[in-house]
Amino acid sequence: TDTTPITIETSLPFTAHLCDPPSRSVESSSQELLTFYRTMALMRRMEIAADSLYKAKLIRGFCHLYDGQEAVAIGMEAAITKKDAIITAYRDHCLFLGRGGSLHEVFSELMGRQDGCSKGKGGSMHFYKKESSFYGGHGIVGAQVPLGVGIAFAQKYSKDEAVTFTMYGDGAANQGQLFEALNIAALWDLPAILVCENNHYGMGTAEWRAAKSPSYYKRGDYVPGLKVDGMDAFAVKQACKFAKDHALEKGPIILEMDTYRYHGHSMSDPGSTYRTRDEISGVRQERDPIERIKKLVLSHDIATEKELKDMEKEIRKEVDDAIAKAKDCPMPEPSELFTNVYVKGYGTESFGPDRKEVKAALP
């Protein structure tokens, strides 16, 4: 594994709206290819393991899995730094991992343990890592878009020379507040990049049943946009690099990532009533983001089939070990119920269900 440059062509050309598309030739290296492969395989394994933990009733409530969409998280990280911010909706496990979060924090949070990235108080939808500019993890569809534009506002206000990637799905793409925030981002030239992860279904509603125009990269009207093959990590990387340069110089831009989720919307959705099994297996066979990287690794003689198999085994063990460790991690202390309500609680009394029995002075 070395850093000798390799040039890789994107699978498809970019389709641009109000801008000249970037080149299809993407700079990479053997090292990057292997890292892409390993990280995506780790993300996939982590999500499959979360599925099992959910079915074993060790994860409660909502759980939205990212398998199929890994190339978006991986390609985006490859183009940016930790000074650049990311904010997303509830499908947030892999973006957290991409920002440097650990498997132990992920599984602990999913199982409501005290080592979780939100100490067990957030759950699947509320992962954060502020030290590397990951702002969550939001449960209200579309609300993260103005929030992300606000982070971009702070970056410009503080002259940080950084940008914010604010992620949303094709379902949220129709939310009114998205257009309100985009208008302000464009008026004030904010370094905001709206990333529409178009996985083609908002829950069970196909994009064409929810959007009069499903060309999400063009939905910004006066804001430039780019349609990207979101199953191709190198296309994503190229688009995000292009978008970052654009945003710092000219203001907001929309990236529509054409992607696909293999799982249903959440754990209660088998994902098969509104789409055919053939459609899902077709995407797996023809567009799978990990298979694409695997082919590149093999064709460039960077690793052998056996070496990749060994890597997968290693990943499997890494995930299993993290789960075992998280299972051993205790639940939060009962006293944590009353922490973090405020930064400054002034010692105000707060109450449990029976206020004569349980009360606390807020720290």
Add this chain to the structure above:
Amino acid sequence: KEMTVRDALNSAIDEEMSADPKVFVMGEEVGQYQGAYKITKGLLEKYGPERVYDTPITEAGFTGIGVGAAYAGLKPVVEFMTFNFSMQAIDHIINSAAKSNYMSAGQINVPIVFRGPNGAAAGVGAQHSQCYAAWYASVPGLKVLTPYSAEDARGLLKAAIRDPDPVVFLENELLYGESFPISEEALDSSFCLPIGKAKIEREGKDVTITTFSKMVGFALKAAEKLAEEGISAEVINLRSIRPLDRATINASVRKTSRLVTVEEGFPQHGVCAEICASVVEESFSYLDAPVERIAGADVPMPYAANLERLALPQVEDIVRAAKRACYRSK
């Protein structure tokens, strides 16, 4: 020395902007227009368009942007032209601002102030005349402040801007032009009032009257009338609805044994109802009379002047209730 509530609010924002470059102002008409109610007058000239932002009329969008900016460490002061319009953005106030510090176990705090006129003005009808104190005060994670006087306005707004948590700051349009005596201490740029502490505006021994915002003035007038009839009323200006100063309220009720709660908002599930519950829970055996509740009528605000007057608490309502509590009514 006297000062209007408008000047008190304006000077508080001005001083905090001057003290901390992270403080900025955004909202509809806050800049070139000088504020729909002139609270932000002169700030654009003094601090420039990089600190004072005129927004489009899109509350959900700009409120979300304000909250996002606070996530990233800025200290936005977001003006709602009136709190009625905050309903367009309530999701960001509750779900994005109030809950983030908790959900992130303290990683993402939200130092933001949402401010503007709240409650009934005069003759503006149902959609522009609602009090949101009870709405916002029901949510853990928010702090809700309700100034009455110029001193309150200065001290509480400065405290709100310096606070690391989200604060809903409910002003009253009809108080903006009112002048109040103000001390040298309250005019000092370091002046700040504690959040979560009520103020006893007038001491008394026969009956406690709790209220906030414009109704404090009404309660003080009622107390004067009651004094003429030999009833000594203690008037508590709540100042902070969340945290609620239960200790001060209960200590007063334990002293007077009688309570009249007053608010302009709707009666059901209101601030009065919460205070009543707190007193029943903590000081039941001290009560010598049923708790009295004076609130806005349980109807949408009508336009006609006579009906509007009937829909809002008046001084005579407070006097009557206090006398009832003291068994002095006919």
